[in-house]
Amino acid sequence: MAAPAAIRSVAGMTEHPAGSSLAPAGPPQGEAAISVSDLRMHYAEREALTGLSFEVFRGELFALLGPNGAGKTTTVEILEGYRCRTGGQVSVLGADPWLASRSWRARIGVMLQETGPEPDLSVAECLGLYGGYYSHPWPAGDLLELTGLDAQAGLRATQLSGGQRRKLDLALALTGRPQVLFLDEPTTGFDPAARRDAWDTIAALKNTGTTIVLTTHYMEEAERLADRVAVITAGALVSQGPPGSLIARQATPAITFTLPAGLTTEDLPEPARRTVSGPPGRTVTLPAPSPLPMLRILADWADQAGHDLRDLEVRRPTLEDAYLQLTGETDPETAP
Numbered sequence: 001m002a003a004p005a006a007i008r009s010v011a012g013m014t015e016h017p018a019g020s021s022l023a024p025a026g027p028p029q030g031e032a033a034i035s036v037s038d039l040r041m042h043y044a045e046r047e048a049l050t051g052l053s054f055e056v057f058r059g060e061l062f063a064l065l066g067p068n069g070a071g072k073t074t075t076v077e078i079l080e081g082y083r084c085r086t087g088g089q090v091s092v093l094g095a096d097p098w099l100a101s102r103s104w105r106a107r108i109g110v111m112l113q114e115t116g117p118e119p120d121l122s123v124a125e126c127l128g129l130y131g132g133y134y135s136h137p138w139p140a141g142d143l144l145e146l147t148g149l150d151a152q153a154g155l156r157a158t159q160l161s162g163g164q165r166r167k168l169d170l171a172l173a174l175t176g177r178p179q180v181l182f183l184d185e186p187t188t189g190f191d192p193a194a195r196r197d198a199w200d201t202i203a204a205l206k207n208t209g210t211t212i213v214l215t216t217h218y219m220e221e222a223e224r225l226a227d228r229v230a231v232i233t234a235g236a237l238v239s240q241g242p243p244g245s246l247i248a249r250q251a252t253p254a255i256t257f258t259l260p261a262g263l264t265t266e267d268l269p270e271p272a273r274r275t276v277s278g279p280p281g282r283t284v285t286l287p288a289p290s291p292l293p294m295l296r297i298l299a300d301w302a303d304q305a306g307h308d309l310r311d312l313e314v315r316r317p318t319l320e321d322a323y324l325q326l327t328g329e330t331d332p333e334t335a336p
């Protein structure tokens with residue numbers, strides 16, 4: 001799906017400076033493209049947002065994370081101007097999205113979870129049609145190349161696979177060269193290779209200076225792409241910051257190995273015996289903020305007693321670990 005040539009051509013045509021690396025360049029600070037203060041949303045029977053406050057800086061990729069029903073889509077729909085909030089202040093590119101003008105809308109790109117592009121048009125025709133709504137659209141050819149849809153250019157949207165439909169959704173969201181791009185679960189339904197290609201495309205778009213708000217349930221996606229993430233549960237923001245900071249605040253590295261046959265955790269050397277965590281079983285988990293001293297103790301003990309520490313691993317915590325702790329959800333792999 002990535003097509004750096006197309007992205008470079010676009011970077012040269014936008015007013016944003018083009019970046020040179022696909023990797024996140026750290027959290028950019030400076031002017032806020034989006035400001036949200038005490039945002040509230042009350043549906044008929046439910047308080048969906050209970051007072052969110054955050055900023056998204058220009059050129060930043062900001063990921064909104066949270067369990068199903070946490071309020072991510074509601075937040076994004078308010079930022080996009082599709083939904084009227086019931087309280088708080090919101091500014092996107094200097095305007096209140098609910099009251100914003102057509103020219104403001106032309107500066108915003110939206111990739112929704114479900115879209116319905118024209119069923120009777122081919123992919124290329126569809127891109128051409130949407131391009132007609134903007135004064136300086138991306139050429140359909142660039143968008144096809146960028147999203148890896150060249151081979152499907154002549155197919156109708158109804159003939160596309162689920163993943164190909166998402167690529168078309170992304171291409172349509174990019175048509176007007178948006179300054180702020182909203183991506184709502186952009187890689188759902190992608191096969192692993194297509195997802196990695198999509199990540200390259202999104203990272204390259206960020207490097208053109210586009211401000212991107214991403215919602216996703218793939219923690220690896222957020223960890224890889226986002227400058228900063230915000231975690232929402234039950235309509236409240238519980239943590240925000242660069243992925244590395246959230247991980248460091250929330251989770252520690254752990255040493256794991258399989259307990260040698262015939263031993264229990266009581267047979268482990270100190271301080272390993274005192275620090276064992278996790279469910280009882282043959283797999284031992286030892287939280288270890290700096291793993292090396294603990295590894296030495298274990299290695300000496302195993303050497304002297306002639307034990308084999310099978311499956312020995314030092315596991316670096318991921319954003320998923322931090323997220324699961326913050327949201328109180330359980331990792332299905334370690335759930336009893």
Ligand code: ATP
Nearest residue numbers: 043044046048066067068069070071072073074075
């Ligand atoms: P998901 O990850 O499943 O997409 P989400 O974090 O995007 O979830 P929202 O779709 O924003 O969550 O929903 C937040 C809460 O608001 C949920 O409890 C949902 O049932 C409720 N809600 C969303 N849209 C409406 C609506 N139009 N009318 C009433 N309640 C709604």
